[in-house]
Amino acid sequence: MSNTLKPIGFLPRFFGAFGQFFKFLGSGDYAARCVAIGSGKKLADEVEPEVITKTVEVVKEVEVQAPALDSVNEDGALQLLQLLQQEARFVDFIKEGIDSYSDADVGAAARQIHNGCSKVIAQYFSIDVVNDSPENSRIEVPTDYDAKSIKLEGRVQGDGPYAGTLIHPGWKVTATNLPKVTNTDSLHILAPAEVEV
Incomplete structure (x- = not known):
């Protein structure tokens, strides 16, 4: 190492x-x-x-900045958290300390959470790869590539096109099927408090 x-x-x-x-x-x-x-x-x-047999004098630093948002629509984010909590008890898992649990207990919980999260993603989102080339294959990135879709790693020199190894194909959402929110009053309640009487 x-x-x-x-x-x-x-x-x-x-x-x-x-x-x-x-x-x-x-x-x-x-x-x-x-x-x-x-x-x-x-x-x-x-x-x-x-x-390196080719000398390039220009070194281009590629920096991707998050788009500036005038306002934030949190309804979709809260709705997704609700669904992840309902199907996978996702918030319970994240908020609970796990130091006192054994690796086997954590692994068993992770399996249940994975199943629930997978169900939510499959039901409400269509997700595809950004680049469908096999991982570790050599690909060419054009000069006018979209920096939001492709992240160049390593020392980026010149103006392209660039040749490199695909480390990860990336993910993109091709369709969203979240149910339409008609009442936003209770969206902040991700899970109600449960009281046994």
Whole structure:
């Protein structure tokens, strides 16, 4: 492992493992890369860089800025949180401390949350990849690429076009099917308090 890497604490490791678990299941190419790293193959920063035969004087820094919003419509966000709470008890999981639970208990909870979240996403959103090329394949990025759809990693030199390795295909929402909100009075209540009498 590279000497430049610093150890990561338990909570970041847990949430990172939670995300990586689903990514590992969802992508055969990503899983293959993980297995290769686990078997001792070197990380990119441990491999000697290739010799650059072309000199470029202009270095272009690419910075993506979030669009400025005049106003925020929070109804959709609150509605999505309600649905995730109803189907997956998502807010309960995020708000509860997990330090006292065993890894097995956390893993069992993560499975239930994953099932519920998957149900919500599948029912209310159509999601597709931004780039349908296989992961780890070489692709060309045109000069006039959309910086919101494509993020260039590494040292970006010149004005393009650019050639590189697709690390992640990206995700985009192609359709949203959330039910229309007719009464916004109770949207801030993500889950009612439950009282047994």
